[in-house]
Amino acid sequence: MTGPGMRTVNLVLAGFGNVGRAFFRLVQEKASACRDQYGLDLRFRAILKSGGGFHTGRLLKTGDLFRDGAPWLDGNPAWRPGFGAVEALASSEPGCFIEGTPSDIRTGEPGLGHITRALHAGWNVVAASKGALVVAFKKLRRLAAERRAALRFSGAAAAALPALDVGVYSLAGSEITGIQGILNGTSNDILTRMGNGSTYEEALGEARARGIAEADPSLDVGGWDTACKLLLIANSVLGLELELADVAVDGITRTTPDDIAAVRARGAALKLLGTCERPEPAKPWRLSVGPRPLPASHPLHGVSGTEKGIMFRTDTLGTVTVTGGGSDPRATGAALLKDIIGIYRVAA
Amino acid sequence: MTGPGMRTVNLVLAGFGNVGRAFFRLVQEKASACRDQYGLDLRFRAILKSGGGFHTGRLLKTGDLFRDGAPWLDGNPAWRPGFGAVEALASSEPGCFIEGTPSDIRTGEPGLGHITRALHAGWNVVAASKGALVVAFKKLRRLAAERRAALRFSGAAAAALPALDVGVYSLAGSEITGIQGILNGTSNDILTRMGNGSTYEEALGEARARGIAEADPSLDVGGWDTACKLLLIANSVLGLELELADVAVDGITRTTPDDIAAVRARGAALKLLGTCERPEPAKPWRLSVGPRPLPASHPLHGVSGTEKGIMFRTDTLGTVTVTGGGSDPRATGAALLKDIIGIYRVAA
Numbered sequence: 001m002t003g004p005g006m007r008t009v010n011l012v013l014a015g016f017g018n019v020g021r022a023f024f025r026l027v028q029e030k031a032s033a034c035r036d037q038y039g040l041d042l043r044f045r046a047i048l049k050s051g052g053g054f055h056t057g058r059l060l061k062t063g064d065l066f067r068d069g070a071p072w073l074d075g076n077p078a079w080r081p082g083f084g085a086v087e088a089l090a091s092s093e094p095g096c097f098i099e100g101t102p103s104d105i106r107t108g109e110p111g112l113g114h115i116t117r118a119l120h121a122g123w124n125v126v127a128a129s130k131g132a133l134v135v136a137f138k139k140l141r142r143l144a145a146e147r148r149a150a151l152r153f154s155g156a157a158a159a160a161l162p163a164l165d166v167g168v169y170s171l172a173g174s175e176i177t178g179i180q181g182i183l184n185g186t187s188n189d190i191l192t193r194m195g196n197g198s199t200y201e202e203a204l205g206e207a208r209a210r211g212i213a214e215a216d217p218s219l220d221v222g223g224w225d226t227a228c229k230l231l232l233i234a235n236s237v238l239g240l241e242l243e244l245a246d247v248a249v250d251g252i253t254r255t256t257p258d259d260i261a262a263v264r265a266r267g268a269a270l271k272l273l274g275t276c277e278r279p280e281p282a283k284p285w286r287l288s289v290g291p292r293p294l295p296a297s298h299p300l301h302g303v304s305g306t307e308k309g310i311m312f313r314t315d316t317l318g319t320v321t322v323t324g325g326g327s328d329p330r331a332t333g334a335a336l337l338k339d340i341i342g343i344y345r346v347a348a
Numbered sequence: 349m350t351g352p353g354m355r356t357v358n359l360v361l362a363g364f365g366n367v368g369r370a371f372f373r374l375v376q377e378k379a380s381a382c383r384d385q386y387g388l389d390l391r392f393r394a395i396l397k398s399g400g401g402f403h404t405g406r407l408l409k410t411g412d413l414f415r416d417g418a419p420w421l422d423g424n425p426a427w428r429p430g431f432g433a434v435e436a437l438a439s440s441e442p443g444c445f446i447e448g449t450p451s452d453i454r455t456g457e458p459g460l461g462h463i464t465r466a467l468h469a470g471w472n473v474v475a476a477s478k479g480a481l482v483v484a485f486k487k488l489r490r491l492a493a494e495r496r497a498a499l500r501f502s503g504a505a506a507a508a509l510p511a512l513d514v515g516v517y518s519l520a521g522s523e524i525t526g527i528q529g530i531l532n533g534t535s536n537d538i539l540t541r542m543g544n545g546s547t548y549e550e551a552l553g554e555a556r557a558r559g560i561a562e563a564d565p566s567l568d569v570g571g572w573d574t575a576c577k578l579l580l581i582a583n584s585v586l587g588l589e590l591e592l593a594d595v596a597v598d599g600i601t602r603t604t605p606d607d608i609a610a611v612r613a614r615g616a617a618l619k620l621l622g623t624c625e626r627p628e629p630a631k632p633w634r635l636s637v638g639p640r641p642l643p644a645s646h647p648l649h650g651v652s653g654t655e656k657g658i659m660f661r662t663d664t665l666g667t668v669t670v671t672g673g674g675s676d677p678r679a680t681g682a683a684l685l686k687d688i689i690g691i692y693r694v695a696a
Contacts (some may be wrong), residue, residue, distance in 0.1 A: 026664065030521055037587070038520070160665040162518030169517065170510030172386070172693065173378055173685040239385070299671060302650055311672075316374065316682035317508040318674030323647060324659075326666030334664035337521040345520065 008041045009344055010095030012088045012123070014114050016049040016071065019128050019155070020100045023333035028062055030337065038345045045095070046088035048114075053083035055091060085114045094122040096340050100155070103131025105219075105228060105244070112136055119143045119151070126339040128155030128332055130228045137232070138241040152339035157232045158183055159335040160325030163310045165342075167237030174314040176237060179276040183229040185306035185327040186213045186220040187252050187272040191291075192304045195260045195269070200253070212306055212327075223251035223272060223289040230274035233310070234287055238276065242287060250290035259291070268293040269301050299323075356389045357692055358443030360436045360471070362462050364397040367476050367503070368448045369419065371681035376410055378685065386693045393443070394436035396462075401431035403439060433462045442470040444688050448503070451479025453567075453576060453592070460484055467491045467499070474687040476503030476680055478576045485580070486589040500687035505580045506531055507683040508673030511658045513690075515585030522662040524585060527624040531577040533654035533675040534561045534568040535600050535620040539639075540652045543608045543617070548601070560654055560675075571599035571620060571637040578622035581658070582635055586624065590635060598638035607639070616641040617649050647671075 011027070013020055027034075027042050034040045044060040046053050054065055056078045064078040065071065073079055080087075089097070097118035103111035111132035118125050125144070127133060133140060133153055144151035157164050163181065182188050189212055193203035204221070207213035219225045227247040234240055252272050263270040273292040278285050294301045299321035303309040309323035325331060359375070361368055375382075375390050382388045392408040394401050402413055404426045412426040413419065421427055428435075437445070445466035451459035459480035466473050473492070475481060481488060481501055492499035505512050511529065530536050537560055541551035552569070555561035567573045575595040582588055600620050611618040621640040626633050642649045647669035651657040657671035673679060 030664075033523070034521065160668070162514060162668065165513065165518040166510060166670070169690060170513040170686065172689040173382065174682050175381070299650070302647070314682075316674070317679055317686070319672045320508070320510065320670065321672050322514070322668065322670045324667045324669050326664070331665055334522055334662075338518065338665070341520040342517060 005039045006035065006041055007039055007344060008043060009340065010043055010045045010092040011098060012046045012048070012095070012118075013044065013098045013100060014048040014085065014110070015100030015102070015129070016047055017100070017102065018329040019332045020047070021071065022329035023098065023100065023336050024065065025062075026330060026333040026337060034341070038341050040341065040344050042340065045092040046083070048084060048088055052079060052081040053088055054078045055080055055083055055088065057091075085117050089118060089121040089123060095124070096343065097123040097125050098336055099125060099127040099129050099132065100336070101129055103129035105131045105134050105224070108132040108135030115140055115151075116143065119147050119149050122147060122149065124150040124343050125152070126155070126336050126343070127151075127153040128159075128336055130156045130232065133232055134228045134244050137235050150343040152343060153232060154335045154339050155332050157229050157236075158308055158310065158325065160327065160331035161308045161310065162322060162325070163233050164236055166310070166320060166322050167233060167312055171237075171312055171314055171317055171320065174316040176312050176314050178313040179234065179237070179310065180300065181226075181230060181233070181274045181310035182271050182300055182303045182308055183274050183310070184220050184226045184272060185308055186217060187226070188303065188308070189306045190221065191252060191255070191260065191270055191272065194255070194257050195264065197257070199257060200255065221251050221253050223249045226272060226274045226289045227287075230276065230287055230289060234276045234285065237312075238285060240285060242285070246287060248286070248288040248290075252291055255291050263293040266293070268295045271300065271303070353387045354383065354389055355387055355692060356391060357688065358391055358393045358440040359446060360394045360396070360443070360466075361392065361446045361448060362396040362433065362458070363448030363450070363477070364395055364419065365448070365450065366677040367680045368395070370677035371446065371448065371684050372413065373410075374678060374681040374685060382689070386689050388689065388692050390688065393440040394431070396432060396436055400427060400429040401436055402426045403428055403431055403436065405439075433465050437466060437469040437471060443472070444691065445471040445473050446684055447473060447475040447477050447480065448684070449477055451477035453479045453482050453572070456480040456483030463488055463499075464491065467495050467497050470495060470497065472498040472691050473500070474503070474684050474691070475499075475501040476507075476684055478504040478580065481580055482576045482592050485583050498691040500691060501580060502683045502687050503680050505577050505584075506656055506658065506673065508675070508679035509656045509658065510670055510673070511581050512584055514658070514668060514670050515581060515660055519585075519660055519662055519665055519668065522664040524660050524662050526661040527582065527585070527658065528648065529574075529578060529581070529622045529658035530619050530648055530651045530656055531622050531658070532568050532574045532620060533656055534565060535574070536651065536656070537654045538569065539600060539603070539608065539618055539620065542603070542605050543612065545605070547605060548603065569599050569601050571597045574620060574622045574637045575635075578624065578635055578637060582624045582633065585660075586633060588633060590633070594635060596634075596636040596638075600639055603639050611641040614641070616643045619648065619651070621648075
């Protein structure tokens with residue numbers, strides 16, 4: 001596709017860690033596919049990291065950011081100390097702001113400031129950071145609606161697993177009556193390894209060695225990462241405005257190989273499950289996270305290793321389950337790209 | 349939502365069998381949810397069946413179509429013999445034409461005529477009938493693009509299982525490198541029952557008794573229903589323009605309980621699988637349907653009974669699998685409603 005059918009989308013990316021870099025590289029790799037298949041010309045105008053930003057006034061290219069394959073800061077003429085979201089948002093016509101900083105789930109910053117500014121400035125927003133959305137879901141959704149801006153966050157919810165797409169679009173018009181999800185790959189990998197004979201400490205060590213677990217894995221194994229994702233999914237899909245304090249959270253830190261063996265002896269599998277349910281149709285939703293046995297017939301029973309999965313029960317479309325999705329930075333970057341295409345593609 | 353934010357969508361429905369009637373009832377049931385959640389006011393302007401149509405000049409309501417819970421034809425003032433697609437499409441401002449007749453997969457009629465006329469008249473189209481799309485996919489897609497009309501057909505592809513949504517939207521920007529699907533609930537139910545000790549004839553009889561299999565189940569057990577769905581999914585998701593003759597089709601009519609037992613003894617499950625693959629990245633795609641053993645680790649291994657499932661392999665988002673979805677007429681009706689909402693909702 002060329003000419004008048006082509007749509008230019010200015011991009012500002014905040015966060016240039018593993019996910020941000022993978023996303024930047026992916027957009028370069030997929031540039032011609034985006035033009036040919038979706039009529040979209042994606043152009044990086046600025047990339048922000050702590051302390052400043054990359055900005056040249058031209059389209060940012062790989063050579064502006066990397067030297068010898070590594071991020072290039074010292075002596076890089078594209079690097080501008082102190083260049084931040086305000087400057088970036090003013091540097092081009094509004095397009096799509098991609099929030100990918102390591103946001104704090106207590107304060108939501110720095111993502112909260114970024115997203116708020118971007119929406120006020122008329123930019124659409126695609127987020128990989130959970131913090132801002134966990135802290136200020138209601139406020140950000142309302143601000144986006146007021147500004148008629150898109151606010152998408154697959155990358156913050158379950159990334160390559162299309163939990164939000166299925167819940168929001170594929171189940172539109174049905175009433176969702178319950179949600180269950182295995183949403184944290186690290187915890188699921190640890191439970192899978194414990195089921196294969198490792199102790200918790202061994203399984204955690206193996207996950208760290210493979211780069212799956214962080215140095216501080218407490219958000220993962222404590223259930224908080226699952227709780228954040230569940231909260232974002234439930235608020236989006238069920239039209240709620242709950243907060244993290246509304247989720248009853250338990251993790252797998254006290255789970256033993258004996259617990260797993262006992263569950264398995266009954267033909268089930270122990271999973272760190274996020275659950276949205278309500279005791280009766282008109283009652284408030286209850287969100288919880290904790291280790292739960294899933295019988296062999298459960299659609300999420302076979303979700304193992306770093307895989308994720310989510311199951312929606314509905315009143316008209318039956319039960320719909322989606323599983324899989326890559327869990328590396330490139331897959332998260334691909335989830336960001338998917339959201340951008342979803343905003344700008346000409347629907348058919 | 350009320351007032352200026354509300355969007356009226358005129359509907360013409362062709363086909364008033366099980367699916368058409370379930371769809372009509374569902375739209376009545378979900379009318380207020382469609383207004384409140386999506387700002388859509390869905391209005392039936394005409395409903396066509398063989399020999400004529402229901403049309404009053406006003407919005408069609410339940411009382412215009414049913415009496416004592418049964419479809420009402422004799423003495424119904426809303427019934428107009430000879431009233432067809434031409435008259436229906438001229439009877440209101442263009443909206444969404446829902447094609448749900450029992451179309452023939454050789455000629456595509458009567459759906460092909462309906463859809464062609466509707467697109468020419470500036471209507472969007474949502475189809476539950478496979479025939480027209482199987483026969484004339486390329487022509488209809490191009491016509492829709494020329495007319496800038498939407499042409500959606502979840503109901504013809506895998507209905508409540510969101511195969512097209514996931515393939516087209518959730519995997520946008522990634523390259524799909526392979527597709528495998530269990531797409532026919534009747535065949536899967538028969539294979540499941542044969543795995544539990546029934547002969548093919550017994551399993552088919554049970555499926556008929558439960559209303560799952562048609563009197564003539566040859567499209568299902570012969571693999572043709574799977575082939576049609578696979579063709580529509582592959583053409584949509586991979587951007588192909590293949591025809592039914594391009595699909596190598598085998599069914600389960602010669603499958604024996606011994607075949608199933610032999611596969612199970614190896615820890616696998618025998619499934620009627622639709623497959624899109626290519627031997628090398630640049631080579632043409634190969635579409636085939638036939639009974640295939642799936643190992644226990646395969647994401648579709650556990651799809652049993654009347655359930656369906658589809659797995660997409662991608663270059664960037666990993667492997668994404670979606671399973672489940674109701675298979676009754678109400679679920680198919682809900683898939684039509686989902687497509688309508690997808691066309692008209694204000695994206696966010």
